[in-house]
Amino acid sequence: MAAETPVPGASGAGTVLVTGATGYVGGHLVARLLSEGHRTRVTVREPGRDTEVLALVRQAGADREDLLEFAVADLSADTGWAAAVDGVSHVLHVASPFPVTPPENEDELILPARDGALRVISAARTAGVRRVVMTSSFAAVGYTVKPDARYSEEDWTDPDTEGLPAYHKSKVLAERAAWDFVEANGGIELAVVNPVGIFGPVLGPRLAASTNIVRSMLTGRMPVVPLMYFGVVDVRDVVDLHLRAMLHPKAAGERFLAVGGPSISFLGMAEVLRAHLPAAADALPSSELTVEEMREAAKTEPALRDAAGLGGRVPVISNAKARSVLDWEPRDVTRTVLDTADSLIGLGLVTPVGKP
Structure with missing residues (x-):
């Protein structure tokens, strides 16, 4: 670290x-x-x-x-x-x-x-x-x-x-x-x-739900992602x-x-990873569900209910208070996403795959 x-x-x-x-x-x-x-x-x-x-x-x-x-x-x-x-x-x-x-x-x-x-x-x-x-x-x-x-x-x-x-x-x-x-x-x-x-960097094989998203993307287990923006x-x-x-x-x-900064979508995160790890390009998601597709899928898949309810909205989440009161300076979101991937690869938790 x-x-x-x-x-x-x-x-x-x-x-x-x-x-x-x-x-x-x-x-x-x-x-x-x-x-x-x-x-x-x-x-x-x-x-x-x-x-x-x-x-x-x-x-x-x-x-x-x-x-x-x-x-x-x-x-x-x-x-x-x-x-x-x-x-x-x-x-x-x-x-x-x-x-x-x-x-x-x-x-x-x-x-x-x-x-x-x-x-x-x-x-x-x-x-x-x-x-x-x-x-x-x-x-x-x-x-x-x-x-x-x-x-x-x-x-x-x-x-x-x-x-x-x-x-x-x-x-x-x-x-x-x-x-x-x-x-x-x-x-x-x-x-x-x-x-x-x-x-960000992981410290062991037991992953948080967030860092597991990056692993799933890099290993081809998320070929399609929901249309959803979130803070990182x-x-x-x-x-x-x-x-x-x-x-x-x-x-x-x-x-x-x-x-850390402006909200990012699942697809936007995949694009960040693709630019950094071209060897994993074919494994990474390249399309996202529409709002209507998410609403339909959410009827049987509870994990999609949050995304479906937000309907593609882009939340604007302020960190102004932490910056002004506590002099807090967070890292850039792109750097955080890349450091997550690098740590997963470095610990052998991910082997990026392309098409056979």
């Missing part, structure tokens, strides 16, 4: 607790904290999962494992959280359930996301933690259609939006619950980061924004959208 510019004021943090460190953002986040000399405590759901975190950290090139410690705590139970937050100055709450397939009962996602966030924040408040930074999502901001398709931190997805997926609903309700708790109880600061689709942000920039939100005095009580 390329060296990052240290976040101003980073030396002012004590021990930092990170939840969700076995995930895409969490792994990069722990590596960045260690590389900047932070003593870092990581929660794992069960003993033995520390090996997963260590593998991610090593792949990222962090060499300060002496600063890393572990605590056992699960979002679905109170046990372990008091010990996890003991002596901690800041909490980065990244963990949230994200199943491969939608659950039959939406509460399977909503309850652990909402109640887990409240467990973490409540335990942190009791322990005297200064600030919690919570990872939310653009799913909590921009999945209720607006006529102008412009979104900022002032916007909220309506959880009662017809057809809203359970994951999106879980992110809205979890973030709302977190803000309500802090407003009602005080005694702790909260900042929230709302990323769009997260791409680099995982390294999401990490950087978390650290800025953790330390900057003006971040308390604020939410920050994390987006």
Whole structure:
């Protein structure tokens, strides 16, 4: 992993607790904290999962494992959280359930996301933690259609939006619950980061849904793509924004959208990859479904319902607040997409294929 510019004021943090460190953002986040000399405590759901975190950290090139410690705590139970937050100055709450397939009962996602966030924040408040930074999502901001398709931190997805997926609903309700708790109880600061689709270098074979899109394109498993535009942000920039939100005095009580630049379509992403990796040109998608085709396909394919509902709209997602308040400077979207592909190839997770 390329060296990052240290976040101003980073030396002012004590021990930092990170939840969700076995995930895409969490792994990069722990590596960045260690590389900047932070003593870092990581929660794992069960003993033995520390090996997963260590593998991610090593792949990222962090060499300060002496600063890393572990605590056992699960979002679905109170046990372990008091010990996890003991002596901690800041909490980065990244963990949230994200199943491969939608659950039959939406509460399977909503309850652990909402109640887990409240467990973490409540335990942190009791322990005297200064600030919690919570990872939310653009799913909590921009999945209720607006006529102008412009979104900022002032916007909220309506959880009662017809057809809203359970994951999106879980992110809205979890973030709302977190803000309500802090407003009602005080005694702790909260900042929230709302990323769009997260791409960038991968750290291991277990891919996020976003990076798996790039792998599917490069291996010929997406010959046709839906007509859909979405925001992209680099995982390294999401990490950087978390650290800025953790330390900057003006971040308390604020939410920050994390987006790298203008929205891109699936087909536009394929074109970026084609220009960079001509050997994979024949494997990459070269056409997209029309809005009508998507609406028809969405009747039997739940994964297309988001795209069909948006009807080809191009969301305009603002990162002005993160830039102006926290001096955040994200990478160019094209660079992020290419770095995603290069890391997949470099780790042997993708062998680009052409026509036989």
